[in-house]
Amino acid sequence: MKALRSAIIAILCCLVGFGATVAAERRLLTMEDAILNRDLIPQNYHVEWSAAYPNEYLHRTATGEWQAFDVRTGKSRTIEPPQTTPRGAHAELRANNIVWVEADGSERKVTSFDDANIVCGATVSRNEFGISGGLFPSPDGLRLAFYKKDESRVTTFPLLDITSRTGTLFEIKYPMNGMPSERIEVGVYDVQTGATVYLDITDFDEERYVTNLTWSPDSQRIYAQVVDRAQKNVHLNAYDAASGAFVATLLTEHDDRYVEPQHPLYFLSGDSSKFIYTTNNRDGYRNLYLYSLADGTLRRLTATEADVEYVGQSDRTIFYYSAEQSPIERHLMRLDLRTGKVLQLTREAGWHTCTLSADGRAFSDNYSSLTVPRVVAVGTTDGRLYRELFRAPDPSAEFNYAQIELGSVPSADGRYDNYYRLIKPLDFDPAKKYPVILYVYGGPHSQMVCNSFQAQLRRWEMYMAQRGWVVFVMDNRGTANRGAEYERAIHRRCGACEMEDQMAGMRWLLSHDWADAERVGVHGWSYGGFMTISLMVNYPEVFKVGVAGGPVIDWKWYEVMYGERYMETEATNAEGFAATSLLPRAKDLRGKLLICQGAVDDVVVWQHSLNFIDECIKHNVPVDYFPYPRAQHNVRGKDRVHLMQKVTDYFEDYLR
DSSP states (O other): OHHHHHHHHHHHHTTTTTTOOOOOOOOOHHHHHHHOTTTTTTTTEEEOOTTTTTTEEEEEEEOOOOEEEEETTOOOEEEEEOOOOOSOOEEEEETEEEEEOTSSSSSEEEEOOOOEEEEEEOOOGGGTTTOOEEEEOOOOSSEEEEEEEOOTOOOOOEEETSSSSSSSEEEEOBBTTTTTTOOEEEEEEEEEOOOOOOOOOOOOOOTTTHHHHHHHHTEEEEEEEEOOOSSSSSEEEETTTTTTOEEEEEEEEOOOOOOOOOOOOEETEEEEEEEEEEEESSSOOOEEEEEEEOOOOOOEOOOSSEEEEEEEEETTTTEEESSSTTTTOOOEEEEEEETEEEEEOOOSSEEEEEEOOTTEEEEEEEEEEEEEEEEEEEETTTTTTTEEEEEEOOOTTSOOOOEEEEEEEETSSSSSSEEEEEOOTTTTTSOOOOEEEEEEETTTTTOOOOOOOOGOOOHHHHHHHHHTTTTEEEETTTTTSSSSHHTTTTTTTTHHHHHHHHHHHHHHTSSSSTTTEEEHHHHHHHEHHHHHHHHHHHTTTOOOOEEESSSOOOGGGSHHHHHHHHHHHHHHHHHHHHOOOOOTGGOOOOEEEEEETTTTOOOSOOOHHHHHHHHHHHHTTTOEEEEEEOSSSSSHHHHHHHHHHHHHHHHHHOOO
């Protein structure tokens, strides 16, 4: 019961803010500000407050960058994720350089480069490889590791600011596929001496990637995974933190398609000689392995044919999430390092998010499933006790919602079950025929369907079902949480197996008499925009109307890090680039297509959709286009309301 009480206390601490003392209320912004002022939060994915930035609120953009909005001046600036050392000090990014701020507020410069092409302390590699920041304090708070990137050879892309009197161009650094990329170094600043050394990283080429920086528990070494630009090889290296000297390569990995390390090392509690390593390059699934520094051995810990994710540890016990029950469910598992025994701690079907107590003897469980909105429970990690504390009512109970179905369709190659969510119209009558909308994303790192409340429903889907539409969403090969073979099926030919799988799903759907095969539309954004146009030009007999948002048109215009992983380059994969480019397919467009695009999109730059429009003009192919002049990649705020009404009206006008 003591362990159970500690779990309840942990939950209460989470509810009041990470266990911190609740501060006096201060109004930083209103809901109206957040929703209507697109300058205030143009890409609001996450908002929080930190003691390190007392007069600002922080939000994360679509590209993973953190910005701080100053409530006094009304201005935003780029920062790094807030991290405070054990001594109360922290580092800040200011104008491409780093400043060290002591607990008493005193400051000193860590770097002072005047060249705008040199950026220190910021995220690198456009947030690929699990990178989400550029500042890494040592456990003892006496050293600071940081990224330094040289973008001098990276080309720029011009974006238009329409808010100035005559319009102003501003340029962003955008390394395009097959072109020069950034060069990365890792610096280590000594807080006591003020000296900085750089890690002696010489692996592969100078446009290598360096990721998953991990400090040893004693703050004496730094571990990094170094990836070649071609993303076929990775080295796990150790470096001396004091001198930056290379110590050893602990292990290497290779894959003829690609490698993609995304997780840091996790040292065993009380044992600095062993750490947990995560990879999907060895046994076909993302699993956990135990590496011993004493003898260089690597032992698989989670021997399951499913992807797993490290959660925490305590007293030679490892906790992790696993998809072994089902790829659309997530469960907390316990592994005893002494015996190898595995115990599933979460009990009900669904998608579980858990928090361990400080002593590892208890956990809180926050979960939902298709028809269960939210349950909060606590349990002991020995599996003996489990108690439900709270069960939320259905927040949509008073709304006129249609039923959501969760199911699966075999993939086109017959090897997998692809999971879908299906919404039939309100007052569904199987004797009637209804128009169909396929909402699609289909790209890497995504999972659109899982057994959580309403199966991850996007509210627009329900809005369309309420208006008499059948709405269908399905994950395909290339998406996440299904193992390496499932994910890497897209290599060198993005869009091919994804379309095959989506068409397998559509054939199943259209086999029902109530689905009107003459009225089928498709909608998606980003990779989903690429999929939308790809489906329309390859299957014009099926898809009569489409709305593509921020679409990739040709992979030669996409960024180095993501694009070269999945497509390689035109020099090594000319056939794949030719087969997937939508430029030569513009002439094949038969249905009604609307393309929507943020005009200051820094992810899928404007060059993509404008070139497609140009090809449509050359071939006298009618197409509709709607730019959002001040929107980035994901249209947010008031613009989003306008966008979704635009999408709705397009289907109503041309497919109803």
